[in-house]
Amino acid sequence: MNVPQLDLNSLHAPLMEQLRTAIEEVLASGRFIGGPVLEAFEAEMAKLIGAPHAVAVSNGTDALVCALQALGVKPGDEVLTSPFTFFATTAAIVRLGATPVYVDIDPTNFGIKPERVYDYIDDGVVGGKKRSEFNSEHTKVRAIMPVHLYGQCTEMDPITELADQFSLMVVEDAAQAILSTYKERPAGLLGDAAGFSFYPSKNLGALGEGGLVTTDDELVAEQVKQIRNHGQTGPNVHEVVAGNYRMNAITAATLRVKAPHLVEWTEQRADAASRYHSLFEDKQLLDDVILPKVDKDRTVNWHQYVIRVDKRDELQAHLRQSGIDCQVYYPTPAHLQPCMRHLGYEAGDLPEAERAAQEVLSLPLFPGISPEQQDAVVTAVQEFFQSHR
Numbered sequence: 365m366n367v368p369q370l371d372l373n374s375l376h377a378p379l380m381e382q383l384r385t386a387i388e389e390v391l392a393s394g395r396f397i398g399g400p401v402l403e404a405f406e407a408e409m410a411k412l413i414g415a416p417h418a419v420a421v422s423n424g425t426d427a428l429v430c431a432l433q434a435l436g437v438k439p440g441d442e443v444l445t446s447p448f449t450f451f452a453t454t455a456a457i458v459r460l461g462a463t464p465v466y467v468d469i470d471p472t473n474f475g476i477k478p479e480r481v482y483d484y485i486d487d488g489v490v491g492g493k494k495r496s497e498f499n500s501e502h503t504k505v506r507a508i509m510p511v512h513l514y515g516q517c518t519e520m521d522p523i524t525e526l527a528d529q530f531s532l533m534v535v536e537d538a539a540q541a542i543l544s545t546y547k548e549r550p551a552g553l554l555g556d557a558a559g560f561s562f563y564p565s566k567n568l569g570a571l572g573e574g575g576l577v578t579t580d581d582e583l584v585a586e587q588v589k590q591i592r593n594h595g596q597t598g599p600n601v602h603e604v605v606a607g608n609y610r611m612n613a614i615t616a617a618t619l620r621v622k623a624p625h626l627v628e629w630t631e632q633r634a635d636a637a638s639r640y641h642s643l644f645e646d647k648q649l650l651d652d653v654i655l656p657k658v659d660k661d662r663t664v665n666w667h668q669y670v671i672r673v674d675k676r677d678e679l680q681a682h683l684r685q686s687g688i689d690c691q692v693y694y695p696t697p698a699h700l701q702p703c704m705r706h707l708g709y710e711a712g713d714l715p716e717a718e719r720a721a722q723e724v725l726s727l728p729l730f731p732g733i734s735p736e737q738q739d740a741v742v743t744a745v746q747e748f749f750q751s752h753r
Contacts, residue, residue: 365740366687367728370565374732375629379621383571386617396613405616406576408623413542413560414550415578417585420611421592424539424561427575428456430609431557432507434577434587435533437462441506444484445537446476447697447709448717449511453537454698456559462506463707466699468714472657475518476510477716478526485530507533512541512551514693514726515567515667516658520546520554527555535559538578540667542567543630547661552578557588562619567633567665568626574615629731633666636733640669643742652749654723668693672723679748680725686744691726 376383390401402420410418421427437443439461445453447466457464467480485505508527510518527534534555538544541551542560552558562574577588590597595606637656644655654672658664673679676692683690697717699709711718727741 365737367689367733367737367741368730369689369691369726369728370730371732372564372569375730379625382621383618386621387614390613390617393613397610399613401613401620402611402616405611405620405623408620409576410578412623412626413552413578415553416580417578417582419577419585419588419592420616421575421577421588421609422611423573424559424563424566424575425452425456426592426607426609427539427559427561427577428453428509428535428537429459429607430588430591431535431559431577431579431584432456432460432462432509433591433604433606434584435507435535435556437506437533441504443507443509443535444476444481444505445509446474446511446513446717447699447714448474448694448720449513449537449698450539450694451698451701452539453509453511454701454704457509464698464704465505466697466709466714466717468716469720470519471716471720473516473518473659473662474511474513474720475516476508476523478519478522481508481523481526485526485532505530505532507535508555509535509537510555511537511539512544514656514670515540515544515665516656517541517544517546517551517554517662519659524555533557539563540566540665542665543626543663544665545663553580556581557584562615567630567667568619568623570615571618572615574611574619575609630665632731633729634664636729636738637664637666637669639735639738640727640729640742643738644745647742647746649742649746649749653745666729668726669729670724670726672720673725674723675752676723676725678752679745682748683741683744686740686747688741688744689728690741692724693726695721697721 406418441462443457444465536555536558538551538558539561544551557579560576562570591606592609595602595604597603
């Protein structure tokens with residue numbers, strides 16, 4: 365049985381007429397940037413997420429750039445963040461002239477460990493090395509950017525307490541965490557601002573690119589609106605140098621069609637995750653596979669169902685030969701990327717992130733995945749380990 369990693373066609377098929385109508389209405393209006401469709405989308409997303417303010421932007425990377433800039437991150441600043449994430453997290457920091465400082469992760473939830481954050485802020489130590497070994501000149505730590513990877517929130521309370529103690533800003537990379545919660549509080553409202561992504565493969569995916577900044581600070585929201593529009597505060601008046609980070613109206617209109625289904629789709633993802641748990645247990649694979657664990661004070665949107673295994677690459681090859689698509693998010697931590705060599709990190713500096721990059725494998729999971737498809741996935745995993753015992 366062929367099982368895709370993600371099946372967008374089956375998701376869109378029941379909505380096709382509504383999507384076409386939404387696009388045609390924007391075409392008829394002639395308002396392709398800004399306007400009532402975008403404003404309605406922002407209001408609906410604020411309500412869905414539970415945020416006082418939501419500002420639509422061009423994509424998830426730009427959402428992080430806008431949030432960081434609105435909070436005052438500038439060239440020469442340092443931003444503490446995770447090395448185990450999509451590279452956009454790093455790119456957003458570097459695009460503002462700031463320096464990413466990577467701290468190691470918790471091997472269970474894949475978020476940065478608050479203890480490692482403290483080690484750097486207080487002692488200038490990361491990966492057992494002193495700050496001077498990474499930067500020729502220490503600049504000011506300005507912000508912390510935790511990443512809610514695969515849909516599970518980072519341990520946030522200790523991070524925000526450290527931020528308060530040292531007068532730092534907190535920007536959540538919530539690209540994968542829409543509708544996830546931490547201690548009954550929604551992702552996107554756990555720091556000073558947050559960035560979400562509507563890349564097509566996200567739980568709420570655009571027909572192209574899209575992003576969102578959320579905050580409970582009206583001033584920050586207004587600054588993001590300026591930043592997304594070339595720093596403009598009025599016709600031909602530019603208060604800051606910024607960029608073109610605007611979401612187009614067709615993207616907003618089609619996301620408005622999909623958004624009302626997000627709660628149901630998230631529930632279907634949770635059901636599928638639970639089914640995977642049961643299948644792995646029934647097939648007696650718990651000694652071979654580390655299943656995802658969810659902390660009791662969190663709810664997860666199951667953006668990805670990620671297992672950890674030895675011989676990950678061999679298992680992935682076996683699954684693909686069996687007709688099952690599966691992906692590795694992410695095989696090379698940011699601190700070991702070629703373009704980050706100048707920061708001075710080496711293999712072994714951040715062992716938990718490096719180990720995760722060698723072991724994680726995302727199995728097919730999407731709204732509407734059938735029990736038969738999931739059984740085929742786990743059966744193929746079982747066959748692999750039976751042949752390697």
